[in-house]
Each structure stands twice: as C-alpha cells, then as structure tokens.
Amino acid sequence: MESASASAATPLEGGGGGNTLSEIYQNAKKLQLRTRDALERLERLGYSSSGNLESQTPELSASIKRDLTQIQSLCVEMDRLCHSLPSKSHRDLWKRKVEQVTEEAESLKQSLDKYFIRNQKRTMEAKERAELLGRANGESHILRIFDEEAQARQSVRSSARMLEEASLTGEAILSAMSGSRERLKNAQRKALDVLNAVGLSNSVLRLIETRHRVDNWIKYAGMILTLAIVFIIWRWTR
Numbered sequence: 001m002e003s004a005s006a007s008a009a010t011p012l013e014g015g016g017g018g019n020t021l022s023e024i025y026q027n028a029k030k031l032q033l034r035t036r037d038a039l040e041r042l043e044r045l046g047y048s049s050s051g052n053l054e055s056q057t058p059e060l061s062a063s064i065k066r067d068l069t070q071i072q073s074l075c076v077e078m079d080r081l082c083h084s085l086p087s088k089s090h091r092d093l094w095k096r097k098v099e100q101v102t103e104e105a106e107s108l109k110q111s112l113d114k115y116f117i118r119n120q121k122r123t124m125e126a127k128e129r130a131e132l133l134g135r136a137n138g139e140s141h142i143l144r145i146f147d148e149e150a151q152a153r154q155s156v157r158s159s160a161r162m163l164e165e166a167s168l169t170g171e172a173i174l175s176a177m178s179g180s181r182e183r184l185k186n187a188q189r190k191a192l193d194v195l196n197a198v199g200l201s202n203s204v205l206r207l208i209e210t211r212h213r214v215d216n217w218i219k220y221a222g223m224i225l226t227l228a229i230v231f232i233i234w235r236w237t238r
Helices: 002-009 021-046 057-082 088-197 202-237
Strands: none
Touching: 021 057, 021 088, 057 088
C-alpha cells in the first residue's frame, strides 16, 4: 500500500496539467461533497415559499451542473492516469476508486434530474391551480350576475304584487264609501219622509235649528263663565 500511495503521488506524464492521481481524486471527492450539500439546499429551496430564496434556485442548479461536469472530467482524467500506473494491483485499486467516484457522480446527477422533474411538476400544478382559480372566479362572477338579475326580477314581481294589492284595497275603500254614501242618502230621504209625514214644515225646522244654536251659545257661555269663576277663585286662594 505504501508503494501504491507513492506511485499515485508521483506526477505522471500527461496527468492533468501536472496534478497527481491522488490530488485529482481528492478534488473530485471535495466536489462531490459540495455538490451533495448544494443538492440538499436546492431541495429545501424548492419547498420554500420565500421569493428571495426561490430566486437563488437557477444559480444554484447551474452551479451543481458545473460541478458534476467537472467531476465527470476528473473521472475521465483519473481513468486515463490509471492506465499509466506500472503495477497491476495499483491499477485495479485506483480503477475501483474511480468507479466509486463515477457512480456517486451519476447518482448525484440522477438526483438533480429528479429534482428538475419534481420542480417542473410543481410548476405545472401551480399553473393549473391558478387557471382553475381564475376559471372559478369567472364562474363565480357570472353566477353573481345571475343572482343579481334574479333578485331584481323578484323585486319587480314583489313591487307589482304590492301595487296590485294597493289597487284592490283602494277599490274596496271606494266601493265601501260609495255604499256608505248611498245609505246616508237613503237615511236622509227617510228622515225627510218622516218629517213630512208628521206635518213639520220648514219653518218649524228652522225654529228647531235656531233653538239648537241658542242652546249651544248658552252652553259655551256657561262653560266660559264657569272657567272664569274657577280661575278667579284659584288666584284668590293663592
């Protein structure tokens, strides 16, 4: 193992700008850790309702794509360098490490693709909900208009019914008044017939009316005199 580490740490010809296999491997692992943390953060942003956080999603997803692309490039470079190792055991050991890095990078890429699918699905659902809400609001507005028209028609029918009832009531009152007038005329005729029957003349009727007026004047004068006496007595006793 010491020989394997020494071989991996030794610069190889054509090895990624002078980087050793171990350095490239460490860089790939660091990028994987950073990519995994960024994916977890991206998932949290996907379920966040804050506009400031949602604005960071495109930038973060682009950064994850760049890191995955770089990891894949490092895997290709490490695979090339593995073939330059002199020992077969060393080549097999580093091939397994490169395969692990490649598999982890592929897993991270699949996680990112799944996130994009879920995010697209959430976006479509939000759009459908908005469309349904807009359609529901439109239908509610139409129903409200129909309700207002129905209420207006009901109000007109109620007003017409009230006017009809008032008209019928007025007709009944006029009919009753007409009947009362006829009865009064009949009573007056009967009274005149009775008076004529008993032989009372118009002069006698005038005398009776005059006596009636005189009696009223006497009654009112007595009432006024009585009030005056009561007032005088009241002022006298105070």
